[in-house]
Amino acid sequence: MLSLIGVIIAFIIIIILIRKKFNFGLSLILGSLIVGVFSLQEIEFIDIPKAMIEASFYSFKTDQIVTQTIELAMLMTLIYVLAKSMQETGAIKKLIDSLRTFFYKGGTLGVIPAVYGLMPVPGGALFSAPMINEEGKKYLLDQNQKNLLNIWFRHIWFPIYPISSAMILICSEKFSNINIYRLILANIPAFIIIIIIGFILLRKFISNIQKQQTTPIKDYSGLVFLLPPIVPLIFYGVFQIFGFPQIRSFLIGIVFSIILVYLITNIDRKHFIQVLKKSLTWKLGVAIFGIMIFREMFEVSGANVVIANMIDNLPFPAIWMVAIIPLLLGSLTGYNLGAIALSYFLVEPFFSFTGVGIIGLTSIIFMSSFVGYLVSPIHLCNVLSSDYLKTDTTRMYKMFIPAALLLLLIHSVIVILLSVFLN
Numbered sequence: 172m173l174s175l176i177g178v179i180i181a182f183i184i185i186i187i188l189i190r191k192k193f194n195f196g197l198s199l200i201l202g203s204l205i206v207g208v209f210s211l212q213e214i215e216f217i218d219i220p221k222a223m224i225e226a227s228f229y230s231f232k233t234d235q236i237v238t239q240t241i242e243l244a245m246l247m248t249l250i251y252v253l254a255k256s257m258q259e260t261g262a263i264k265k266l267i268d269s270l271r272t273f274f275y276k277g278g279t280l281g282v283i284p285a286v287y288g289l290m291p292v293p294g295g296a297l298f299s300a301p302m303i304n305e306e307g308k309k310y311l312l313d314q315n316q317k318n319l320l321n322i323w324f325r326h327i328w329f330p331i332y333p334i335s336s337a338m339i340l341i342c343s344e345k346f347s348n349i350n351i352y353r354l355i356l357a358n359i360p361a362f363i364i365i366i367i368i369g370f371i372l373l374r375k376f377i378s379n380i381q382k383q384q385t386t387p388i389k390d391y392s393g394l395v396f397l398l399p400p401i402v403p404l405i406f407y408g409v410f411q412i413f414g415f416p417q418i419r420s421f422l423i424g425i426v427f428s429i430i431l432v433y434l435i436t437n438i439d440r441k442h443f444i445q446v447l448k449k450s451l452t453w454k455l456g457v458a459i460f461g462i463m464i465f466r467e468m469f470e471v472s473g474a475n476v477v478i479a480n481m482i483d484n485l486p487f488p489a490i491w492m493v494a495i496i497p498l499l500l501g502s503l504t505g506y507n508l509g510a511i512a513l514s515y516f517l518v519e520p521f522f523s524f525t526g527v528g529i530i531g532l533t534s535i536i537f538m539s540s541f542v543g544y545l546v547s548p549i550h551l552c553n554v555l556s557s558d559y560l561k562t563d564t565t566r567m568y569k570m571f572i573p574a575a576l577l578l579l580l581i582h583s584v585i586v587i588l589l590s591v592f593l594n
Contacts, residue, residue, distance in 0.1 A: 174472040177209020181465075182513065189504050190549060194454060199461030199512070203468040210472035218471055226467035227460055239344060240463045242418045244456035247336050249425045253399060254290035255450035256429060260436040260443070262396040263287060267302070269393030277377045279306050281369060284325040289332075289400045296325045296552035300559040310377045314562040319571055320376070321556050322545070323369050329507070329541055330358035330365065334403050334421060336455070337507045337537065343418065345466055346515055347533040351407075351417055357534035357589075361582040368574050395435050399428040462512040469516050489524035493532055494539045494583060501543020505550040510540035531590035535583050542579040546572055 181202035188198040200223075207219035221231060230237050257263050267286050271279055283306065284299040300321055307317040329335060333351045342351045406424030407417070433443045496518050501510035515536060522532055544550055546568070553564040564571075 173212055174206065174210040174474045175477045177206045177472065178469065178474045180209070181205040185513070186503050189506065189509065194457060195506060195509055196454065196457030196459070196461030199458075199465040203461075203465045206465075206468045206472050206474070210474070213473050214471060219468070222467045222471045223464050226463040239416075239418065240460060242416075242422055243339070243343060243463075244459040246339065246418055246422045246425065247455040247459055248452065249422070249429065250334055250336065251452060251455055252447060252450040253425055253429050253432065256432050256443070256446050257290055257396065257399060259446045259449070260432060260438050262393075262399070262432060262436055263290065265393035266396040267393070269391055272389045272391065277310060277373060280310070280312075280320050280377075281324045281373055284321045284323075285327055288325045288328045296321055297555035297559060299325060300556045304560060312376055314560045315567045316376045318556055318560050318562050318564075319567040320369075320373060321560075322552055322567075322571075323365075323372065323574070325552060326541075326545055327362070327365050327369060330361040330538065331355045333407065334400070334425070337511050337540070339418065339421065340459075340462065340508060341511050341515065341533055341537055345463060346511075347529055349530055349533060350411075353530050354533055354537065357530050357586060358537065358582075360585040361534075361538050361578060364578050364581050368578060372570065372574065398435070399432050402428045402431060458508065462508075465512070466516055489521040490527065490535075490587070492521050493518045493525060493527075494535055494579070497536045497540035498543040498579070501540040501545075502547045503543075505544060505547035505553075507541055507544040510544055511536065514540060527587055527590045531586045534586050538579055538582050542575045546575050 184205065185198045185202045188201070189195060203223065204219070207214070207222065225231055227240055228236060228238070263286060267283055270282050270286060280303065283302045284296065287296070287299040300317075303317050303321045307320075312320075329337070332338065333355060338351060338354065341347055342349050342354055347354075403421050403424030406427065407420045410420035410423065411417075429447070433440075436443075438446075497510055497514040500514045501507060504510050504513070518536060522529070525532065527535075547553065548564045550564075557564045
């Protein structure tokens with residue numbers, strides 16, 4: 172029971188540190204040590220550093236070096252580098268200019284943040300906020316409406332975007348260990364629903380405004396910048412045929428995408444190297460190590476067994492817990508990757524009591540954490556977009572929260588009903 176108390180204390184401290192903007196990975200490592208210390212009645216002191224090493228680079232069970240965590244940390248870092256390089260070289264802006272050829276008369280209010288959403292950079296809604304602000308003036312939108320459209324369409328790709336850190340993590344070997352495209356298949360209902368809701372909101376906001384009669388100048392040159400986000404998906408598909416690990420397949424694809432950005436932007440080599448250096452960050456790598464160490468310590472402590480033994484006394488369906496815990500942690504942390512990392516192993520003991528297969532459960536956890544993160548007042552996109560547009564996240568909650576919860580409810584019902592087919 173002490174191990175469970177340690178987990179609770181660790182969670183409280185981790186959430187407080189995250190809300191204080193302390194590094195997420197270091198917060199998790201600290202939480203891991205707390206769990207380990209509270210579990211010393213069940214484990215030996217040496218098990219604490221062993222668990223940290225086991226999660227990071229070496230398996231004591233097989234006496235072999237393991238590279239999965241290292242590769243995952245590298246992948247997350249390089250995804251961020253790709254995103255920042257496309258932004259810094261102007262590739263994203265050129266892509267949006269070309270997309271205006273196809274989407275106008277209000278459509279750009281959804282397209283602009285959606286294009287920036289292809290680049291999973293923390294706080295990325297800030298990049299599209301200036302353009303949404305200007306575009307929204309043409310349709311007399313107020314600041315809260317601009318803010319809602321910016322945040323909503325920025326995140327429409329999340330349910331089906333295979334090079335997002337959250338999706339890669341939840342499909343990795345230490346978590347659900349499923350093929351990433353099976354999760355995408357399960358998340359398609361959510362993707363369709365989020366587009367429909369976004370379209371309804373967009374139509375509602377501009378319904379009384381006279382539509383523009385001018386047609387934008389045709390410019391297709393920027394469409395080439397769709398290639399960098401797509402290339403990793405092609406590499407993944409090809410390498411899976413030859414039995415490559417998921418993470419390594421994406422890692423190779425991301426490296427080629429970064430090279431491709433350099434080739435198609437015609438940027439000076441020295442300048443591009445400076446862009447890459449500016450884009451490098453240690454925070455995402457540390458976050459991955461923190462996630463894996465915390466998960467390993469949770470299992471070593473035996474807290475998962477304690478939770479499993481308590482489930483029989485629950486007065487409500489276990490599937491509720493699978494949905495509610497990630498939702499709450501997504502809202503409390505404002506970090507989708509963190510919400511999945513913290514919630515997955517907490518709800519894992521409930522799986523066998525739900526009657527839903529692993530793909531369906533993974534989809535529900537993913538979307539629950541996503542919805543909590545989406546509406547969280549400390550979600551970096553919400554903070555930065557609201558700050559730029561001189562408004563506040565809570566001012567759009569009247570429409571934002573019902574829309575997000577409706578998305579989760581409809582998707583969860585569909586996934587539960589189709590669970591037999593998904594697995």
